[in-house]
Structure formats: structure tokens, C-alpha cells
Amino acid sequence: MNFKSGFIALMGxxxxxxSTLLNTLVGTKVAIVSKKPQTTRNRITGxxxxxxxxxxxxxxxxLQTPKNKLGEFMLKTAEQTxxxxxxxxxxxxxxxxxxxxxxxxxxxxxxxxxxxVIALNKIDATDAExxxxxxxxxxxxxxxxxxxxxxxxxxxxxxxxxLKKYLVEGPMYYPADMISDQPEQVIAAELIRxxxxxxxxxxxxxxxxxxxxxxxxxxxxxxxxxxxxxxxxKESHKGIIIGAGGRMLKKIASAAREDxxxxxxxxxxxxxxxxVKPDWRNKTSxxxxxxxxxx
Ligand SMILES: Nc1nc2c(ncn2[C@@H]2O[C@H](COP(=O)(O)OP(=O)(O)OP(=O)(O)O)[C@@H](O)[C@H]2O)c(=O)[nH]1
Numbered sequence: 001m002n003f004k005s006g007f008i009a010l011m012g013x014x015x016x017x018x019s020t021l022l023n024t025l026v027g028t029k030v031a032i033v034s035k036k037p038q039t040t041r042n043r044i045t046g047x048x049x050x051x052x053x054x055x056x057x058x059x060x061x062x063l064q065t066p067k068n069k070l071g072e073f074m075l076k077t078a079e080q081t082x083x084x085x086x087x088x089x090x091x092x093x094x095x096x097x098x099x100x101x102x103x104x105x106x107x108x109x110x111x112x113x114x115x116x117v118i119a120l121n122k123i124d125a126t127d128a129e130x131x132x133x134x135x136x137x138x139x140x141x142x143x144x145x146x147x148x149x150x151x152x153x154x155x156x157x158x159x160x161x162x163l164k165k166y167l168v169e170g171p172m173y174y175p176a177d178m179i180s181d182q183p184e185q186v187i188a189a190e191l192i193r194x195x196x197x198x199x200x201x202x203x204x205x206x207x208x209x210x211x212x213x214x215x216x217x218x219x220x221x222x223x224x225x226x227x228x229x230x231x232x233x234k235e236s237h238k239g240i241i242i243g244a245g246g247r248m249l250k251k252i253a254s255a256a257r258e259d260x261x262x263x264x265x266x267x268x269x270x271x272x273x274x275x276v277k278p279d280w281r282n283k284t285s286x287x288x289x290x291x292x293x294x295x
Contacts, residue, residue, distance in 0.1 A: 004167035005054040007084065012091035012110070021091060022046045022057055025160065030118045046185065047174050052148040054163060054172050056190070084197060087166040089159075094126040094147075094248055098137045106141040114167050116142045119159055124149040173209055185212040192228050192272065196241065196256040199248060204237050206210035224268035230274045234295055241274050248275065278286065 010018045026046035038198055046057040109116050118138050123131055138145055148155035189210040214227040242249045253272045260268040
């Protein structure tokens with residue numbers, strides 16, 4: 001059987017249990033990313049790797065009505081994330097029910113081509129009648145509703161089994177053990193990958209992977225140095241990723257660096273290389289190196 005992988009966006013209002021579920025799914029504490037308080041509200045990625053599949057979860061910020069620039073940024077990030085994934089997992093709180101904001105978001109999500117799966121969380125703290133009532137409201141947005149408790153790990157296995165259906169044949173984007181050791185590296189890599197996919201359109205669909213080789217902080221200068229490599233499968237793809245005069249790569253790196261600065265705080269010095277590795281996920285040898293500096 002071939003390896004499958006995919007990206008799944010976690011969406012839902014603040015406090016419904018997205019971080020708890022992410023931690024339950026991935027089995028490690030990934031929700032602590034930065035020391036800066038507001039940055040924990042940005043996107044966090046959790047990776048669930050098994051022998052035959054890898055699920056990459058994007059934890060989007062809460063869907064509250066934006067009150068300021070940061071709020072606007074977070075909402076934008078959440079909606080953008082939901083666009084570039086293989087499935088969206090919407091989480092509702094059984095105790096609170098379906099809020100107006102949830103309805104607006106669900107309305108939009110249900111009209112998209114991306115599969116929508118709904119998890120009704122906190123069933124451990126809600127009576128059966130209430131659960132049935134909320135589920136009834138949710139049914140108009142999608143038929144795939146799972147009752148879960150992220151905290152008590154109820155129904156989570158069934159949910160994962162279902163989500164597996166939306167994975168596609170593809171690479172192991174991240175090393176199996178990466179998330180527990182270096183969440184920041186994973187997030188930095190994902191940001192670059194996201195910017196690359198967005199800028200490149202459908203030209204190079206699943207053929208790229210990003211690896212962050214170095215992420216070092218210089219606390220005294222409030223600076224983070226990041227070295228990353230975009231792996232692609234063909235020489236022709238490398239040309240497209242770099243672009244005429246290096247413009248495409250510059251665009252990708254600039255956009256990624258901007259998000260990284262939001263996420264990590266302080267300044268980010270980012271260098272991105274593009275390397276061709278036809279089977280990049282299995283081989284360790286680097287066939288070709290092309291340097292590019294972005295600052
Ligand atoms: N009883 C119960 N409480 C839960 C469950 N899942 C999460 N919680 C609690 O709900 C609260 C919010 O959980 P979080 O995981 O931080 O929610 P979130 O959606 O990530 O919140 P934001 O970061 O604000 O978007 C915490 O107090 C959790 O302990 C659950 O399944 N059952």
C-alpha cells in the first residue's frame with residue numbers, strides 16, 4: 001500500500017477545544033510555540049505520522065470577529081489555511097452550541113469543494129439531549145458529524161479513521177519525530193511550503209517538500225536565523241520555483257519571512273535554497289545545490 005498524506009485545517013470558535021484536540025491527536029504538547037503571548041494565537045501545526053500515513057493539522061486561530069489588526073490577520077490566516085488543505089475539520093462545542101459566527105463560517109465552508117468534517121466536542125460534559133439538539137443544527141452543513149471529547153479521548157479514533165479517507169497518495173512531508181522535538185522548525189517549513197504553493201499555483205502540486213535545516217535564535221539581537229531548503233522532484237520545477245532573476249523565490253521567502261516575524265517575534269533572517277531530489281523524502285544525498293539569499 002502506498003503512503004498517504006494530507007493537510008487538515010482545524011477550525012472553530014475560540015475555546016471549543018481545538019488546541020486540546022490537536023494535542024490529543026498528535027499525542028504531544030505542540031500548542032506551545034513561542035514565548036510571545038499573542039503568537040500562540042497564530043497557526044500551529046501538528047503532525048500525526050503512522051507507518052502508512054501522515055496527517056498534518058493546521059490549527060487556525062479562533063474565529064472571533066476581528067477587533068484589531070492582529071485579529072484581522074488571524075481571521076485571514078484561518079480562512080487562507082482552510083483553502084489550501086485536503087479537508088477541513090470544524091469543531092463545535094456541544095455545551096455552547098452553534099453560534100452565529102459558526103453558522104457564517106460553516107455556511108461558507110459547506111459551499112466549497114473541500115471536504116468538511118464536523119466534530120462535536122465536549123460530549124463528556126454535555127447531556128445527551130443537548131448533544132442531539134446541537135447535532136441537529138449542524139446537520140444542515142454536513143452529514144459527517146462526529147461526537148467527541150478531546151479531553152477524554154472519546155470518539156477521536158473514529159474521527160481519525162474517517163479523516164484518513166481524505167489523504168492522498170503523497171510524501172511524508174515531515175520526519176515522523178519532528179513535531180515533538182522542533183515544532184518551530186515544522187511551522188517555519190510549513191509557512192514556506194504554504195507560500196510556495198500559493199505563489200506557484202497548481203504548477204507543482206505535491207512535488208515539493210520544505211525542510212528547515214537551521215533555526216537559531218540570537219536573543220540579544222532579537223533575531224532568528226533560519227536556513228531552509230525547498231525540495232522539488234524535477235530540474236524544470238526548480239527553475240519555476242526560483243523564477244526569472246530569482247523573483248519567485250524572493251516572493252515566497254519574503255512572504256514567509258513576514259509571517260515568521262509575526263509568529264516568532266523580532267526579526268527573522270531567512271535563507272532559502274531550492275534543491276532537486278527526485279525522491280527527496282527517502283534519500284539523504286543532495287544532488288544539487290543552488291543558493292539564494294533573502295534578507
Ligand atoms: N469537558 C471538556 N472540556 C474540554 C474538551 N476539550 C477542550 N476542553 C476545555 O475547553 C477549554 C478550551 O480548550 P482549548 O483547547 O484551549 O480551545 P481552543 O479552541 O484551542 O481555544 P482558542 O485557542 O481560544 O481558539 C479548555 O479549558 C479545555 O480544557 C472536552 O472534550 N471536554
